[in-house]
Structures are given as structure tokens and as C-alpha cells.
Amino acid sequence: MVKAVVLGASGGIGQPLSLLLKASPLIDELALYDVVNTPGVAADLSHISSVAKITGYLPKDDGLKNALTGADIVVIPAGIPRKPGMTRDDLFKINAGIVRDLVKGIAEHSPKAFILVISNPVNSTVPIAAEILKAAGVFDPKRLFGVTTLDVVRAETFTQEFSGHKDPSKATVPVIGGHSGGTIVPLFSKVSPSFEIPADRYEKLVHRVQFGGDEVVQAKDGAGSATLSMAFAGFRFAEAVIKASKGEKSIVEPTFVYLPGVAGGEAIAKATGLDFFSTPVELGVSGAEKAVNILDGITEREQELLKACIADLKGNIEKGVEFVKNPPPK
Structure with a gap:
């Protein structure tokens, strides 16, 4: 039996993510939680003829507790998009507070669950989650993941003409670092099976992987961001974690993890000077079983x-830790 939970299930990412999870034969029970509209989303999805039994909860009547109790995997897309007149710092404080409060609920009601953080900025929200779990005495670094899969999905898609695969996901294109702008580092020299990126296309491709989200925002005329592709990426990573937890071998996915707590992570931490970093990770029944160091030979x-x-990622991580240790005044 696998119980999956989506925290932030009524939003632009949460709804399509919940749809994909409901359709997955790997999930037996799916609990949805949000501050609005969740019963309606759950009712709509409940008409789909798939395995998962679905429930929807609001904050009232211990909704968060009921959603999380018995959870095996919790995916967190909760948060708000930036609105006109709102600074990035304003956005950070709101989303950081949302993630903090949700992770407190996880620490109390499902401390053994795999936690997949989608809420931006991932470079800061994952350290926030780690600090909350540490304070509650339930932090297991192998079970906390920042979802950076969208960067990988974009890299696979944008290089398809060079990889030659009808299905772009058949190419392995490692993307390391963080999950925003210049912290996203595609390693085109490490693609497998190998293929060449023409020199005159290289910089544009790097930029497109790093700032692909801007394309979507512009195409939506500022009325939205990358919600559907992010939902797909979140589902792809969640599915990988579930398959590995059921014993499937040789599943390796890049993800943003706490390096000192994952086997193999110390070498990467030493090379980068960072505690959190996205790198290919071998997944297993306990979660992140081994961090793969692919920095040699780049x-x-x-x-x-x-x-x-x-340089950027260091500041992002420190910002997340500082938010928990010295909360901003309300």
C-alpha cells in the first residue's frame, strides 16, 4: 500500500500533479490538502477509474493531520506566484512560511514519509524543511528531496535534435547545482549516450535550460508560469522514488539533497563547499542511497x-537556514 499526499493540491501545479498521481497504478491512496477548493478537486478526480482512493482536506477539522497520517510520500507544490508590485523578498517570506508550517505538520504526523519539495525557491525551501525536521528530531537526509527534475526534462527536450531520440527522455542529460537561473548547471559533456552540442549553439542552450521558465511566463503574458511541465516533472520524480522504495534497482535521478547525510555526498560537499546540492542520486528503499559525484572531468x-x-547557491541556502533560526517579524 502506498499513500501519497499533495500539499497545495488546488493550485496551478497541484491540480495537474494530483491528476497524474491519481492515474498512477503505483498509488493506492491519494490525499489532497490545500487552504481552498480541495474537496472539489478531490471529487472531480474521484470519478477517474484508477486504483487510488482519493480524499480532499481543508485546514478545518484537523485537515492537515488527517491528510498526512499514514503518508508514505508527500509532495509539496504549495505556494503563491509573484503578483504585480511584489518583490522577490516578499514572495520568499510568504512561500518560506507556507513550507515551514507544512513541514511542521509532516514532522508531527508523518515523520517517516519521503518529502518532495517543489515550492520555490527550492534552493532555500529545502534547507528550511531540513531545519524544521532537525528541530523536531526527525530529520532523515535520505528522505528529503528538492525536485529539480524540470531542469533535466528541459535539458532532454531542448537537446533532442542532437541526441536523435524520438523520446527525448531516453537521453541522460545531467543537470546539477540548484533550481534557479545561474545555479542550474547542465553538464552537456556528461550526456549518455554521448552526443555533441555544436559550439555555436552551446551558450544559447545553457541559457535556455537555466531560464526556460521565462519562456513560459512570457508566452502566458504574465498570467501564469510553468505549471503543467512542473507537474509532469514532479510526478516523474515521485514515481521514481516510489518505484525505488518498492525495490526497483538502478534508478538514478538528479535531486537537491543534504549532502552530509547521503552516502557519497561528503566528496561533493568538499568540492563545492555546500551542504545542499543537486546531483544524480541513486534511489532505493530508504530514499537517497548514494549521491553520485560527476564533477570530475567537466x-x-x-x-x-x-x-x-x-556563489549564488551559498547565499540561497543561508537565506533558508536564517529564515528558520531568526524568523522575520510578522
């Missing part, structure tokens, strides 16, 4: 990208 240009990533 090109000079990739080294430059990594250097810029580390």
Missing part, C-alpha cells in the same frame, strides 16, 4: 558555470 566552461552556481 569542461572548463562547465567549471565556470559551477563556480557562478556555488
